[in-house]
Each structure stands twice: as C-alpha cells, then as structure tokens.
Amino acid sequence: MNTQKLVDTARILVAGNKGLLAMDESNPTCNKRFARLGIPQTEEARRAYRELIVTTPNLGEYISGTILYDETIRQQKKDGTPFVKVIADAGIVPGIKVDMGAKDMAGHPGEKITEGLDGLRDRLAEYSTMGARFAKWRAVIALGDGLPSRGCIEANAHALARYAALCQEAALVPIVEPEVLMEGEHTLEQCRAVTEVVLRTVFNQLYTQRVMLEGLILKPNMVLPGLTSPRQNTVDEVADATVRCLLRVVPASVPGVAFLSGGQAAELASARLNAMNLRFKSRLPWPLAFSFARAIQQPALEIWQGHDINVKAAQRALLHRAKCNTAARCGRYDAAIEKDR
Numbered sequence: 399m400n401t402q403k404l405v406d407t408a409r410i411l412v413a414g415n416k417g418l419l420a421m422d423e424s425n426p427t428c429n430k431r432f433a434r435l436g437i438p439q440t441e442e443a444r445r446a447y448r449e450l451i452v453t454t455p456n457l458g459e460y461i462s463g464t465i466l467y468d469e470t471i472r473q474q475k476k477d478g479t480p481f482v483k484v485i486a487d488a489g490i491v492p493g494i495k496v497d498m499g500a501k502d503m504a505g506h507p508g509e510k511i512t513e514g515l516d517g518l519r520d521r522l523a524e525y526s527t528m529g530a531r532f533a534k535w536r537a538v539i540a541l542g543d544g545l546p547s548r549g550c551i552e553a554n555a556h557a558l559a560r561y562a563a564l565c566q567e568a569a570l571v572p573i574v575e576p577e578v579l580m581e582g583e584h585t586l587e588q589c590r591a592v593t594e595v596v597l598r599t600v601f602n603q604l605y606t607q608r609v610m611l612e613g614l615i616l617k618p619n620m621v622l623p624g625l626t627s628p629r630q631n632t633v634d635e636v637a638d639a640t641v642r643c644l645l646r647v648v649p650a651s652v653p654g655v656a657f658l659s660g661g662q663a664a665e666l667a668s669a670r671l672n673a674m675n676l677r678f679k680s681r682l683p684w685p686l687a688f689s690f691a692r693a694i695q696q697p698a699l700e701i702w703q704g705h706d707i708n709v710k711a712a713q714r715a716l717l718h719r720a721k722c723n724t725a726a727r728c729g730r731y732d733a734a735i736e737k738d739r
C-alpha cells in the first residue's frame with residue numbers, strides 16, 4: 399500500500415480552509431434536478447452544466463477537490479480539453495464516485511444497501527489512470543418507525559469498509575460517506591443516537607477490513623432534527639450535538655471530516671458548519687470541512703436554467719457559496735460575507 403501517497407492526498411483535501419465540491423450526481427439524480435427547472439435531461443446539458451462548474455474562475459481558491467461521476471470524468475470542455483485536466487490545472491484534486499447507487503435492501507422494507515463492490519478493483523484502476531486521486535461511496539440510513547435496522551447498518555458499514563480497503567490498495571483516498579437521512583419527524587437526539595451507532599459500526603468495520611484511518615476522509619451527515627420534526631433546533635444546538643457525537647466515535651487519526659449537506663438550505667449549512675468551527679475548532683483532533691453538492695450548486699443551477707447567457711452569473715453564485723463555506727471553516731461566516739457578492 400502506498401501509505402505516504404494516501405496520507406498526503408487526504409491532507410491536501412482538507413488543507414487550509416478549503417473543502418470539497420461534490421458534482422457526482424448520477425445521471426438520474428442530475429436529470430431530476432434539471433427536470434424541476436425545465437432544463438433538458440440530455441448528456442449535452444449535463445456536460446454543459448459541468449463545464450460551467452469546472453471553469454468557474456478562481457474556484458481553486460476555495461475548493462481542494464471535486465467529486466465526478468463516471469459520465470463526467472470522461473467528458474471534455476467544448477474546446478476538447480478533458481474536464482480532469484481543467485480541474486487539475488485549477489489546482490483542484492479530481493475524485494470519482496464509485497458506488498453503483500443505493501438499492502432496496504432485501505428483507506428490509508424502507509431501507510437501502512449501496513451496491514458496487516463487484517468489479518470495483520478494475521474500475522478503480524481505470525479511474526486512477528484517468529487522473530482520479532480519491533473516491534467516494536455513499537451509504538444511506540433512513541430513520542423511521544423501527545428504522546434503521548441492525549442489518550441495514552451492518553451491511554452498509556461492511557460495504558463501505560470493503561470499498562475503502564480496495565481504494566487504498568489502488569492508492570486512492572476513500573471518502574467514507576455514511577449518510578443518516580434528514581427525511582422524517584425524528585428529533586435531534588434520535589438523529590444523534592443513530593449517527594453515533596452508524597459511525598461506531600463503520601469504524602469497527604474499517605478496523606476489521608484493515609483500512610488505514612490516516613488515509614481516508616469521513617463524510618458524515620450533520621446531526622439534525624428531521625425535516626418534518628415539530629421542533630427545529632437552533633444552529634448552536636445542531637453544532638453541539640454534531641461535535642459531541644463525532645468526538646465520541648471518530649478516532650483522532652482520521653485526517654479530516656467533510657460534511658455532506660443532505661438537502662439543507664445552502665445558507666443554513668454554512669451557518670451550522672460555521673458554528674461548529676467557531677465554538678470547537680481549537681479543541682478538535684480533526685478539521686471540520688465541507689463536501690457539499692446541493693449547498694454549493696443549487697443557487698447556481700437555479701440561475702443557469704440551461705442557458706449560456708446565464709453562465710457567468712451562475713458561476714458567481716457557485717463561487718460565492720464556495721467562499722461562504724470556506725469562511726465557515728474558520729468561524730468567519732456571517733451576514734456580511736453572505737451579502738458580499
């Protein structure tokens with residue numbers, strides 16, 4: 399195993415105040431977001447949108463790495479320059495989503511198991527030759543009546559650990575993403591308890607599968623009340639619960655934690671990340687960064703709407719969110735930064 403390369407890449411991904419930009423929506427997910435805005439759901443529209451993102455001027459000042467999808471890593475700018483080259487030239491590390499999606503789990507109604515281990519070694523080798531230096535695998539855990547089940551947590555944690563081991567064998571840093579979903583009426587405390595069990599199980603499996611913790615990035619959910627929970631907690635309560643949960647279960651050897659946004663409003667995701675860093679940064683063993691998709695991209699997508707004429711304004715909106723989240727990494731995000739476009 400190329401231990402030093404893994405450690406170096408992981409450190410680069412969470413260095414300074416930068417974070418990750420996830421632009422690895424699968425075609426069906428990307429199409430769903432396009433459909434809501436009346437954007438054509440074609441390969442060319444997805445390519446044009448990803449070109450908008452990767453050519454955003456100065457993106458590398460705020461973004462350390464970006465996660466691509468299989469279709470995107472093979473695409474080019476209109477002038478023929480491969481996206482991977484555009485990204486690397488901007489000082490951004492290219493990464494790749496390698497799971498094959500969360501599928502209904504047999505015997506577990508309402509729960510999903512992420513697939514994609516078969517043939518993964520060969521796919522990782524190909525992505526590595528294409529320039530990827532890290533990878534991502536997302537597991538989803540639903541909360542609800544009697545959910546999550548032990549079977550779902552264990553199967554997903556096992557798959558995450560086997561994926562991570564294969565990535566490290568291929569010298570790609572695994573982003574380990576166990577996402578406890580926001581949908582539901584559950585309380586903040588219920589989310590905290592489930593997130594703690596999930597992370598504990600994931601780290602047990604990572605240990606069993608001999609994954610080197612110094613060479614991975616954890617991508618967890620923030621600890622949040624359910625979207626339809628009658629009690630919506632304050633930003634500080636969310637920050638406290640999230641940090642308390644992570645401190646209990648995430649080993650200090652992990653080089654970084656980069657949160658997913660999970661459908662939170664963009665400004666709220668920034669405010670919550672900011673509160674965690676403002677209140678706890680000096681006391682934490684790992685940096686708290688971001689690996690957002692929707693919370694960075696959504697405002698830009700809504701401005702773009704599929705039209706060339708909107709590209710520059712959309713890029714400004716994208717850069718703005720990247721900048722806000724960089725400020726949140728060091729507890730300097732506030733209303734003034736939000737207005738400074």
Ligand code: 13P
Pocket residue numbers: 420536575658659660661689690691692693
């Ligand atoms: P969101 O930030 O939109 O949750 O996406 C992050 C991600 O990469 C999901 O796998």
